[in-house]
Amino acid sequence: MALLEVKDLNTGYGPIQALWSVSLNVENKGITTLLGANGSGKSTFLHCIVGLQKLWSGDIIFDNKSITSIKANKRTDQGISLVPEGRRIFFNMSVKENLVMGAYTPNARGKMDDSFEQVYAMFPVLKERTGQRAGTLSGGEQQMLAIARALMSRPKLLMLDEVSTGLSPVLTTLVMDTLGKIGETLPILVVEQAVEKALEISHTAYVLENGKIVMQGKSDELKRDENLRKAYMGI
Amino acid sequence: MSLELLAQTIINGLFIGFLFGLAGMGLTIIFGVMKIINFATGAMIMLGAYVGYWTYTYWPYSAIPGIIVSVGVGFLFGILVYQVLVRRLIGKPLLTTLLVLFGLTSILENSMLNLWSPNPRSIPIDFPTYSYGLISISTSRVFVSIMAIVATILVLAVFKYTTFGRIIRAVIQDKIAATLMGVDVNRVYTLGFSLGVTLTFLAGALLAMVYPFEPFGGLPYALMAFVVVVLGTLGNPVGCLFAGLIIGTVHSFVGSYWTLNMSPAVAYLIMIITFLLRPQGLMGKKE
Numbered sequence: 001m002a003l004l005e006v007k008d009l010n011t012g013y014g015p016i017q018a019l020w021s022v023s024l025n026v027e028n029k030g031i032t033t034l035l036g037a038n039g040s041g042k043s044t045f046l047h048c049i050v051g052l053q054k055l056w057s058g059d060i061i062f063d064n065k066s067i068t069s070i071k072a073n074k075r076t077d078q079g080i081s082l083v084p085e086g087r088r089i090f091f092n093m094s095v096k097e098n099l100v101m102g103a104y105t106p107n108a109r110g111k112m113d114d115s116f117e118q119v120y121a122m123f124p125v126l127k128e129r130t131g132q133r134a135g136t137l138s139g140g141e142q143q144m145l146a147i148a149r150a151l152m153s154r155p156k157l158l159m160l161d162e163v164s165t166g167l168s169p170v171l172t173t174l175v176m177d178t179l180g181k182i183g184e185t186l187p188i189l190v191v192e193q194a195v196e197k198a199l200e201i202s203h204t205a206y207v208l209e210n211g212k213i214v215m216q217g218k219s220d221e222l223k224r225d226e227n228l229r230k231a232y233m234g235i
Numbered sequence: 236m237s238l239e240l241l242a243q244t245i246i247n248g249l250f251i252g253f254l255f256g257l258a259g260m261g262l263t264i265i266f267g268v269m270k271i272i273n274f275a276t277g278a279m280i281m282l283g284a285y286v287g288y289w290t291y292t293y294w295p296y297s298a299i300p301g302i303i304v305s306v307g308v309g310f311l312f313g314i315l316v317y318q319v320l321v322r323r324l325i326g327k328p329l330l331t332t333l334l335v336l337f338g339l340t341s342i343l344e345n346s347m348l349n350l351w352s353p354n355p356r357s358i359p360i361d362f363p364t365y366s367y368g369l370i371s372i373s374t375s376r377v378f379v380s381i382m383a384i385v386a387t388i389l390v391l392a393v394f395k396y397t398t399f400g401r402i403i404r405a406v407i408q409d410k411i412a413a414t415l416m417g418v419d420v421n422r423v424y425t426l427g428f429s430l431g432v433t434l435t436f437l438a439g440a441l442l443a444m445v446y447p448f449e450p451f452g453g454l455p456y457a458l459m460a461f462v463v464v465v466l467g468t469l470g471n472p473v474g475c476l477f478a479g480l481i482i483g484t485v486h487s488f489v490g491s492y493w494t495l496n497m498s499p500a501v502a503y504l505i506m507i508i509t510f511l512l513r514p515q516g517l518m519g520k521k522e
Contacts, residue, residue, distance in 0.1 A: 092408055093408075
């Protein structure tokens with residue numbers, strides 16, 4: 001049984017359709033990745049799942065329940081957490097305040113102390129900088145904060161939109177490895193342009209092109225696919 | 236130029252500055268949270284003044300109930316106006332907001348005129364006035380200033396230290412991120428707008444204890460509040476307080492040494508110069 005089941009999703013902006021009958025499953029275990037070039041509709045897809053973008057048609061089933069008509073802010077409490085593109089941390093707040101905001105939902109609030117322990121263990125640098133203004137962190141630290149903040153809501157599914165953007169190759173590897181570790185216990189949906197790294201840590205992959213799923217399968221099989229290598233890895 | 240006049244001018248300026256600051260803070264919180272400019276500020280200040288006035292008329296033993304009732308009515312009135320009107324203005328063109336809220340101003344002002352006549356009124360509280368040489372300090376002004384300071388500190392404390400304040404700050408910084416955290420942004424808008432209107436009402440209730448007011452008397456105060464907001468950096472309550480004191484002092488100096496008629500003109504000249512030299516306001520950082 002899949003944790004997240006997206007069926008036949010269509011959506012767009014104004015008269016322009018952005019996603020065409022997209023269906024995608026995220027299993028209850030491990031990392032699933034959605035790959036695609038800039039403008040292929042990856043972020044739009046994530047926005048549909050968190051409720052920031054209205055569907056034209058289709059259905060989103062999460063944890064055996066349709067969430068299509070649930071408002072965006074209520075979906076967080078259902079157990080969906082998104083690390084948005086561009087991180088969107090609260091720059092004028094301290095690291096700690098950002099994390100407290102992450103534990104906003106009723107479900108998460110009661111477990112806040114435990115969550116703090118967990119994310120500080122995972123990202124010790126955030127503990128060191130707990131009182132520092134988030135806007136003064138380095139790019140890598142900001143990305144860690146964004147991930148940690150998403151974990152504070154105690155999600156059943158963690159989704160990440162382009163976490164590698166703006167990070168050096170070394171930091172990208174570091175962040176991806178961290179995701180690999182988180183993925184051992186928490187199902188993750190990663191949306192990425194860093195195709196090779198994403199395929200390495202994931203078990204299932206989908207490829208989105210101009211709003212349509214054009215390829216899907218096991219990650220290690222896709223990694224060997226000639227067309228994919230040509231199109232996205234420049235090999 | 237006598238020293239007494241100078242001292243008196245500064246005292247008066249700081250005093251009215253607190254009121255400008257309070258009204259400005261109401262405006263700036265609303266703008267910060269939902270990017271709506273409350274063009275009905277003037278009428279709301281006067282409504283706050285009338286609420287304070289009527290409370291005192293029916294219970295003329297203390298100044299406090301008028302303030303409390305005005306704050307309470309302001310909060311409820313804010314929720315009502317948000318739910319009926321402002322909710323529909325979010326994300327609409329500025330012109331729509333301008334016209335709708337000028338419409339609201341007209342409805343409020345003419346209703347006040349119809350209900351309570353055009354006669355100027357003031358809350359006839361008998362505060363003693365102390366004189367030191369030629370300088371006179373009325374305790375009503377001291378009382379009003381203290382109330383304004385207390386309200387400012389309270390708002391700042393709520394912003395900085397409470398969960399509600401943190402949520403408001405989160406929404407001011409990034410609505411989408413706040414939504415992703417699970418925050419019901421529409422509810423924060425309602426409360427943010429009500430908080431702004433509450434401060435506007437409070438400014439009115441305090442003002443009524445020292446100055447006469449009438450249904451159409453809100454505009455000069457609203458104009459000053461706008462200057463204060465720009466000078467103090469949009470969305471920054473601390474900046475508002477300082478800007479309020481600056482503009483209050485300027486207002487008072489122009490009144491003492493030139494003519495009060497020119498005070499709004501000078502205030503707006505300062506605003507225009509601010510726009511040209513420091514568009515981010517006095518407290519803002521460069522983009």
